[in-house]
Amino acid sequence: MPTRTARTAWNGPLATGVGHVELTSSKVGTYEVSFPKRAADEAGGATSPEELVAAAHSACYAMSLSNLITEAGGSPDSLEVTADVTLGADPAGGFKLTGITLTVVGEVEGVDEPQFLDLAAQAKAGCPISKALTGVDITLNASLA
Secondary structure: OOOOOOEEEEEOOOOOOEEEEEOOOOOOOEEEEOHHHHHOOOOOOOOOHHHHHHHHHHHHHHHHHHHHHHHOOOEEEEEEEEEEEEEEEOOOOOEEEEEEEEEEEEEEEOOOHHHHHHHHHHHHHHOHHHHHOOOOOEEEEEEEO
16 A cells, blocks of 8 residues: 655744645655644644544545445445544643544445445544554544435
């Protein structure tokens, strides 16, 4: 399996510095990061590690669930997946990811709702990004459209 690479160039101290994250493997772009924008309610045109984790988790989860539905004999016509990743204070000091909420709404043929909910839970446990984030509380909201 391949290795994917991202690179960040950072200048300055945390409170006033700025960085740029380059998605090196795909070459799809370079994005600004800064701690003040990371900690603000509005991103102000910059991304953050939490947003990048959310993107990775939602994509990974969608692929995992799609595969499980297909293996169960269903047809995953549409899966709308959102990952909300929250940054908060760490009681031990600093910051940590305090929770992730995965929300999926599926349009699926050949799978009833109880089976879909079971497959959704299996995908949450089985996707590689979920496995990498086992130290974070991950909740799941799943439903059929």
